[in-house]
Amino acid sequence: MQWPLVIGSAAIALWLIGTMVRIFDRQTEIQEHVENGQLRLLYGILRLMESSPPGLISTQLKLQLCRYISLAFTELQHKHGAAAGYQACVDTAQAQIDILEKRSVQTHLPRFDDAQRISSGNQVLPRYQRVVDQLRQLNVISDDDAKRFQRELTDRHHELEADTCLLRAERSLALNDPMSAQRHYLSARLCLQQVKNLDAQTARLAMVDQQLLELQSSRGARSANPKAA
Numbered sequence: 742m743q744w745p746l747v748i749g750s751a752a753i754a755l756w757l758i759g760t761m762v763r764i765f766d767r768q769t770e771i772q773e774h775v776e777n778g779q780l781r782l783l784y785g786i787l788r789l790m791e792s793s794p795p796g797l798i799s800t801q802l803k804l805q806l807c808r809y810i811s812l813a814f815t816e817l818q819h820k821h822g823a824a825a826g827y828q829a830c831v832d833t834a835q836a837q838i839d840i841l842e843k844r845s846v847q848t849h850l851p852r853f854d855d856a857q858r859i860s861s862g863n864q865v866l867p868r869y870q871r872v873v874d875q876l877r878q879l880n881v882i883s884d885d886d887a888k889r890f891q892r893e894l895t896d897r898h899h900e901l902e903a904d905t906c907l908l909r910a911e912r913s914l915a916l917n918d919p920m921s922a923q924r925h926y927l928s929a930r931l932c933l934q935q936v937k938n939l940d941a942q943t944a945r946l947a948m949v950d951q952q953l954l955e956l957q958s959s960r961g962a963r964s965a966n967p968k969a970a
Contacts, residue, residue, distance in 0.1 A: 758791045758837065783813045786872055793865050794858045796851045797897065802890050804841045806872070809881050810834045849941035850897065852948070853904045862901050870894050896936045900945065903932035907949070919956055926953045 786806055811834035818827040853859045870891060877887035910925035929949050936942040 758787060779813060780817075782872075782875055783810065785868075786810060789865060789868050789872065792861070793869075794853070794861045796853070797862045797865070798869060799850065799893055800841050800844050800847055802869070802873075802893060804838065805876075805882060805886070805890070807834055807837045807841065809876060811838065812881075849938070849944045850900065852907070852945070853901060854908070856905075856908060859901050859904050859908070862897070866894055866898055866901075892937055896938050896941060899932050899935045900941070903929040903945065903949070906932060907952075910952070914956075919959070923953065923956060926956065 811831055814827045814830040814834060853862060873887055873890045876882045906925045906929035910922040913922035913925060926949055933942055933945045
């Protein structure tokens with residue numbers, strides 16, 4: 742998968758999610774009279790997806806969330822009538838689903854290479870875990886799907902830990918401290934070894950091992966030619 746293309750489509754997806762949030766915000770009168778948690782959950786999911794950095798969660802989980810959003814807005818439209826304006830949310834949710842369904846299957850999610858995205862991802866991952874559990878309790882998703890999504894989210898946590906280590910390794914290299922960089926690369930490996938998705942683990946470990954190999958080759962060259970160092 743070409744990640745620039747994914748990030749580009751993510752910008753469109755974020756615009757669609759923001760559109761649904763703005764439409765939803767205008768339904769204050771209905772929100773004030775709701776007696777159950779459906780609207781709160783629905784609004785919470787929209788806000789969560791709106792605030793998440795692109796590439797954080799899998800396409801499959803996004804699809805599941807958008808299908809729930811579409812279903813929930815459809816039910817609200819039937820309950821409150823056409824004047825409520827929820828059909829626009831249904832249409833927007835379907836547009837997002839169409840985008841996601843056209844994406845190729847992901848073998849692994851991208852590395853986050855800046856501290857801001859890592860921090861944002863770490864902040865929202867626990868909220869995604871709670872949402873998955875809520876959808877399971879509502880029988881929107883099966884126990885098996887809930888377990889699969891929870892494993893994905895746990896894997897993503899380990900990947901973000903590894904991304905933090907990689908950033909530290911890069912900073913160490915910039916400070917001409919290869920020993921420290923090697924320690925951080927090895928810490929990244931330990932984090933990635935906890936990832937349960939073997940395809941993702943293999944792909945990410947291969948990238949870290951390549952960086953370690955390049956570091957060791959560079960150190961070997963400097964040792965052989967101390968004047969160049």
